[in-house]
Structure formats: structure tokens, C-alpha cells
Amino acid sequence: MSKQKRVTSYDVAREAGVSQSAVSRVFRPGFSVSKKTREKVVATANEMGYRPNAIARMLITKQSGMVAVILSSRANLNYPEVLSELNKELALNNKRVLLFTLDDADELDELLENIWTFQVDGVIALAAHFDSKSLDLFAKHSTPIVLYNRNVPESNANTVCCNHDKGIKQLIDLLHQSNHKSYLIIAGPDDSDVANERREIAQNYLHTLGIQNTPVIYGDYGYKSARSALENWLKTNTLPDAIICSNDVMAIGVIDEIKQNLNLSVPDDVSVVGFDGISAASWYNYQITTIQQPMKQLTKAAVDILMERIENPQAAAEARVFTGSLITGNSIKTR
Amino acid sequence: MSKQKRVTSYDVAREAGVSQSAVSRVFRPGFSVSKKTREKVVATANEMGYRPNAIARMLITKQSGMVAVILSSRANLNYPEVLSELNKELALNNKRVLLFTLDDADELDELLENIWTFQVDGVIALAAHFDSKSLDLFAKHSTPIVLYNRNVPESNANTVCCNHDKGIKQLIDLLHQSNHKSYLIIAGPDDSDVANERREIAQNYLHTLGIQNTPVIYGDYGYKSARSALENWLKTNTLPDAIICSNDVMAIGVIDEIKQNLNLSVPDDVSVVGFDGISAASWYNYQITTIQQPMKQLTKAAVDILMERIENPQAAAEARVFTGSLITGNSIKTR
DNA sequence: ATTAATAATGACTTCGAATGCAATATAGAT
DNA sequence: ATCTATATTGCATTCGAAGTCATTATTAAT
Structure with a gap:
């Protein structure tokens, strides 16, 4: 009934008769572990219900695996779909969406503080306005940011936009x-x-x-x-x-x-x-x-650019523009 | 131009001529620090651009400050608004939304793994179906969960629901x-x-x-x-x-x-x-x-219940039901 | 001025996984 | 069987902040 203690890699190591390093390596892809150890560790881990603690991993690897998505209330009505699409696309890249909202411009500072605090790997901003001063801050913190549906030709911001x-x-x-x-x-x-x-x-x-x-x-x-x-x-x-x-x-x-x-x-x-x-x-x-x-193209491009920038932070900024498709309805008269 | 090193509490401590503990206390509310030290630390922190690292804090405090929100594709069309409302409500309680989607029932295991991994403080599930076996898992991990817009009278799940x-x-x-x-x-x-x-x-x-x-x-x-x-x-x-x-x-x-x-x-x-x-x-x-x-009531209630359960995990499950309001349109004829 | 009570401080340990490095085991070559 | 080359392994350290505890500074009371 008591607050149950979490199972750590040490617990598994002890139980499986190996070192903590061995346990860690079993759960990291691409690390060298003998088949015997791997099996032993996986077995005890399952038995004990062990799962690596993402927080601890974040701390040591300095990669949070999280991407901040900033929603503004000025967002257009189709943004919710965008959000869900972004989430899927990011999940494919093993990133999680951490949601932020920005309603007033004067909340910006607080928002940014929060973002740095959470050590997100990158940021996607939906319809929020960022001036070049804020964008510089992102650069200073070397946090890649992609602006969704904004076109800022003069700046060197990463953007995806419908034409x-x-x-x-x-x-x-x-x-x-x-x-x-x-x-x-x-x-x-x-x-x-x-x-x-x-x-x-x-x-x-x-x-x-x-x-x-x-x-x-x-x-x-x-x-x-x-x-x-x-x-x-x-x-x-x-x-x-x-x-x-x-x-x-x-x-x-x-x-x-x-x-x-x-x-x-x-x-x-x-x-x-x-x-x-x-x-x-x-x-x-x-x-x-x-x-x-072209919502799916836009979201996919936003995620692609962000992932590239996370891989390679010094890469030059990129703006991708997609052409929307004409839907011919019945709201125009031939006069 | 190099990957800039993060400023840590040690850096600030050294610069301000105090101990790391002192810096930590300055940034925790309600801890005893003399005015002199506080001012000194705040000044140097600002100067150096120091912000506490939330990840490190999560690790030691065992509170991630994050709440998982699970969206299912079966969600009704008004869920996006719900999401944004939940986010606001949670932000007021100093929690962040970490977004998950659940499209297929067979992705459930993977989803749960992910959730445990991230050590979220709680979970709000929108329209996703959780059987009592999964709910037991949450109990076992002592992770509070609130089901949004579900009514499971027999179970002892936390739910908010429109009547x-x-x-x-x-x-x-x-x-x-x-x-x-x-x-x-x-x-x-x-x-x-x-x-x-x-x-x-x-x-x-x-x-x-x-x-x-x-x-x-x-x-x-x-x-x-x-x-x-x-x-x-x-x-x-x-x-x-x-x-x-x-x-x-x-x-x-x-x-x-x-x-x-x-x-x-x-x-x-x-x-x-x-x-x-x-x-x-x-x-x-x-x-x-x-x-x-009554979307705002529902979301607020969901967050309230969740916060209560985070405070006090052994509290009994609660189901709150809200009555929707009749909108009289013009789609019913008197025959 | 002296003592008692309280406030402020820093040294040190902790959270849990990742990783450099040195030590050891294994496989392969001769 | 002997010697390399390679694969595994564990030790010890690291990430950055929080918090315990013993110590020291400050204040209040007499």
C-alpha cells in the first residue's frame, strides 16, 4: 500500500548478477552486450517491471527527447489537427510533444524561461509571433526553432509555410x-x-x-x-x-x-x-x-527541418513553402 | 560558435561566492535565505543567464511536473479545444502537458511503457478506452489517471463526464x-x-x-x-x-x-x-x-481531480458528472 | 554582556542512467 | 598451445539540483 519504490537499473543488475553498466547497455541500442547477458537482463527486467527512467537519461545525455510546441490563441481553427499531426510525426522521430500556450505577447518571457528550463531539443511555434530578438535567444541557447505557417523572408528563421x-x-x-x-x-x-x-x-x-x-x-x-x-x-x-x-x-x-x-x-x-x-x-x-x-506536408516538413537542426545545429536556416490546392466550390459567379 | 556550455548552479555559486546549496535555495520557494545572499545570487544568475535545470530537479524530487494527455483518433471533433483548455488549466497548477496519441488498441502496451518511462505525475485520457486491467497498471505504478468524458459506473476510476x-x-x-x-x-x-x-x-x-x-x-x-x-x-x-x-x-x-x-x-x-x-x-x-x-467545467474538473490525486494518491476514486445545457435550435417540428 | 533561540550557510550525499577507461574474456590465427 | 585481435564487462565518474545535517552567524531576551 505504501508508495512503491521504483525499480532501478541497480536493482535489476543485482538480481541478474551483472553490473549496472551492463543493464544500461542492454537498454541502449547499438551497444555491445553478449547474448547471454542480454537475455538474463531482459528476463529479470521484465520480471521486476523495470523500465529505464527517461528523466535520468535526459540528465546525463543532455537530450530531453521533448519538443516544445507553442500554440497561440490567435491560431486558426485548423490548428488542433495540426497539433495531432505534428505529434504523430514527432513520435516517429522518437520525440514527445510538450505543449505550451502563448496568449499574450507579454507572457513571452515567462514562456521562454519555461522552455529553457525544460531543456527541450527543439521548438515548433504555431502562429505565434516571434521577433528577431526572441529568435536570437533561441540561437543563443542553441535550441532549434521552426515557425509553422509563417513566412519571414528577411530573417534567417526556419519556416514552413503555405504559399x-x-x-x-x-x-x-x-x-x-x-x-x-x-x-x-x-x-x-x-x-x-x-x-x-x-x-x-x-x-x-x-x-x-x-x-x-x-x-x-x-x-x-x-x-x-x-x-x-x-x-x-x-x-x-x-x-x-x-x-x-x-x-x-x-x-x-x-x-x-x-x-x-x-x-x-x-x-x-x-x-x-x-x-x-x-x-x-x-x-x-x-x-x-x-x-x-497542405497540412500534412507542412507538418511533415516542420518536423523534418527540426530534426535536421537538432542533428546539425549550425546548418543554415531554411524556409519551405508549399502550394495549397485550389478547391473549386460554387461560390464564384461568372458575371 | 561552439556548443555553448550550460550555466549550472555551481557556476553561479562560484561567481557569487556562495555554496551551490545557497543557489538552489534561492530558486526554491519558501526556503530560508538571507536577503543579502538572495540578492547576490539573483544578480549573478541573471547576469550569467542561469535557469534551474528542470530535468535535474525532476530526478531528485521525483516529480516531473508533467501530465500525460492521451488523445485517441476516435476522439470527437471538439477534443482539440478540450486539449487547449486542459493545457491552460494544468499550467495554472504548474504542470505541463506531454502529449500522447493512441490510435490502435494494440499500441497500448507501447504507450504505457512510454508513460512510465517519462515519470509523469498523472494522466488524463481523452476518449481512449482503458479496461480495468490497464487501470490496475496505473494503480500499481501509483500514477493517477482521470478519464475524460467516460462514465464507468462499476469501476473505481476517476472520471469526469457529461451527463x-x-x-x-x-x-x-x-x-x-x-x-x-x-x-x-x-x-x-x-x-x-x-x-x-x-x-x-x-x-x-x-x-x-x-x-x-x-x-x-x-x-x-x-x-x-x-x-x-x-x-x-x-x-x-x-x-x-x-x-x-x-x-x-x-x-x-x-x-x-x-x-x-x-x-x-x-x-x-x-x-x-x-x-x-x-x-x-x-x-x-x-x-x-x-x-x-460543459467543456470548461469538464476540463477544470478533470484537472482538479487529477491534482487531488497527485497530492493524495490513496484517496478514493471519484466520478463527476456535469449536466449539459439544452440549446434550442430550430430542428424540431411540432407535429 | 551573556545566554538562549533562531536563522543562514556549506559540505556532502542523493536521484538513476550513461559512458570512458582499464581489465578481462573470448575467438581467431598460426 | 600460444599469441593477437576483438568483444564484454565492471568500476568509477558524471549530469545538475535538492535536501539533510551539523555548524556558524544573527537576533532577541534577560
């Missing part, structure tokens, strides 16, 4: 080619880097196509926020030909707002495009034309 | 009172305990109300699965008065299937209820009458 530029231009081309003249952009929260990137790309490209001063309104990536943003805007403006939404959830909100409150329909009265390719985007009531993020 | 019984009966009462006579149940995958529980409750309660042999068809909790299950079933059957879906996503699938392929509508031609209270359930096109799981 927002290409994707958004592709959507806008579709709209432009089918003769849409006036546009409205519904952007994500302006403290999200991804949101800003998507907004800017759309603004600039429309400008390039000769469409000046496209209005922008802001949501928080959520359904309601898009609806009320649009509702507000329409109090003093008229419906454009097309609405470019920074993600699918907001596109869904927009479609519902148009249907319910304006009694109009998409794409007949206005075209809508989204971004992300979440599953709801293809539900019968929406069928949004959007860009699907 | 499926009450919720589902509430929904069925609504249907029954508004004069629905014939029913169809769309259940979740039959290797999910929660799915089976929900199905059984519905079946039994309908039976209690005098409605015999309600047909059951199965989906996998996903949109498409519900649509095709219903489509198949309708090849040889006619539409019932009401369809009881084991989760909201399948209810959404059903509504779309009815609209798109049958050209009928909900609730005019058939009533539909769901379960979970996900955000999409209240989107304009669906407005499902459903039961919202």
Missing part, C-alpha cells in the same frame, strides 16, 4: 477573370501575422490588377465576427461583386449573413472566397471556392 | 412531446465507448416510452459518413419523424443530405437532434437543437 501569395492570387484571378469589379476584404485579426500577410497580398494584388482602394474590414477569424463586421459595413456601403475572406469560417459567416439578413444568395448576388480548406467549406450549404492548406 | 443520460432523454422528451412517432438513430463508431453509451441511452429510453425497435445506423462521427449512412438506409426505408444523431457533425450531414438529395427540409419534413453543442450547430443553415457539453 499564401500564390493561393490568394489564384483566387483573385478567378474572380477577376469572371469579371468581378468591386471587392471587399474581410481580414483576420491584425495582431496575427498570417492574417496581415493574407490581407496585404490581396490588397496589393487587387491594386496590381488596377482595382484601387479595396475596402478592408476585420474579423477575428470567427463566424460571428465576420457576420457582424459585414452587417456593420453594409449600413453605410453597398454589396461589392466579391468578398475575399481571410479564412473559411469567416466566408461561411459571410454567406450566412447574406442569406439570412439580406435575403440574397451566394454566388448569384455576390461571390465569396475563403482560405484554408476546412471540411465545413465543402458542406452542401457553402461549397466555398478556397485554397486548401 | 449523456439526462441530455439525451431531454432531447427525446422534446421530440416525444411534440408528437414524433417514428425514429432513427445515427450512432457513432461502435468502437467508441461514448458513441455506444449515447446509442444505448437513446434506444433504451425510446423503448421506455413505448417505441420499440428503433432502427440504428452507424457513422464515424463525420459529415460524409452520416450522409452516406442515411442515403443507404433510405434505399430500403422511408424517412422517420425524427433522427437522433450522436453528435452535431452527423446531424449537420443529415440535414444536408435531406435537403440536397431528398429535396426536403428540416424540421418541416423531419426533425433532427444532435449532441455536443459545437459552434457550427448554431450556424444559420442548421440551428440544431442539441445539448452543449
